[in-house]
Amino acid sequence: MRLILMGPPGAGKGTQAQFVADRFGVPAISTGDIFRANVSQGTALGLAAQRYMDSGEYVPDEITNKMVRIRIDEADAESGFLLDGYPRTLAQVDELDDMVASSGHRLDAVVVLTVDPEEIVARLLQRAQVEGRPDDTEDVIRRRQEVYAEQTEPLIEVYRTRGILIEVDGMGEVDDVTSRIFAALDVVQQS
Ligand code: AMP
Secondary structure: OEEEEEOOOOOOHHHHHHHHHHHHOOOEEEHHHHHHHHHHHOOHHHHHHHHHHHHOOOOOHHHHHHHHHHHHOOHHHOOOEEEEOOOOOHHHHHHHHHHHHHOOOOOOEEEEEEOOHHHHHHHHHHHHHHHOOOOOOHHHHHHHHHHHHHHHOHHHHHHHHHOOEEEEEOOOOHHHHHHHHHHHHHHHHHO
C-alpha cells in the first residue's frame, strides 16, 4: 500500500499514521519528524529547515522533496509507505507522482482527516504544554492553519479528481478515528 495521510495541523495525523502503518506493514514517513530529528542533531538540513518551522511556514519544496526522495528510496519503503505530512504543496504532488511512477507503482489512497478548526487550536495549545514544541505558540499555531488552508487544502480536490480521496471524520476518540480509517482502507486493499 502507498498511502498519504492528510489533515490540518493538530488533526491527529501523527498518532493515526503509526496505527495505519502498523496495520498495513509499511513505514510511516513523517516529514515533520525527519525535520525535527535533523534540527535536534544540528545537521545542515536541520539548520536549513529550522527557521521555517519555527515561524509556521513550509520548508521550501526543493529541500523537502530531496529529503523525501532519499527516504522513499530506502529498502523498507520498497513495498509501500504511509506519508504523514507530505505532500503539502502542488509542487510536492508533482514530485511525489514522479517518485511513485519511476518505481513503477501508483498511490493507493489519500486519507484526509476532517476536524473542527476550533477543536484543533485547543488540541495544539494542549500539546504545546505537554511537549513544548517551539512551533506550538498561539501565533505560530494560527499561522500553520493559514498556511495549510492556502497551500495544502487545494490538494484535496486534486486527489478527489483522481478518485483516490477518502475523507474520514477525525473528531472524537482516537480509537474511533482509527477504526474509521481502517474500515475505509480495508476496502481499498481488497479492491
Ligand atoms: P508537522 O510535524 O508535520 O506539523 O511538520 C512540522 C513543520 O515541518 C511544518 O510546520 C513545516 O515547517 C515543516 N514541514 C513538514 N512537512 C513539510 C512539507 N511536506 N513541506 C514543507 N514543510 C514541511
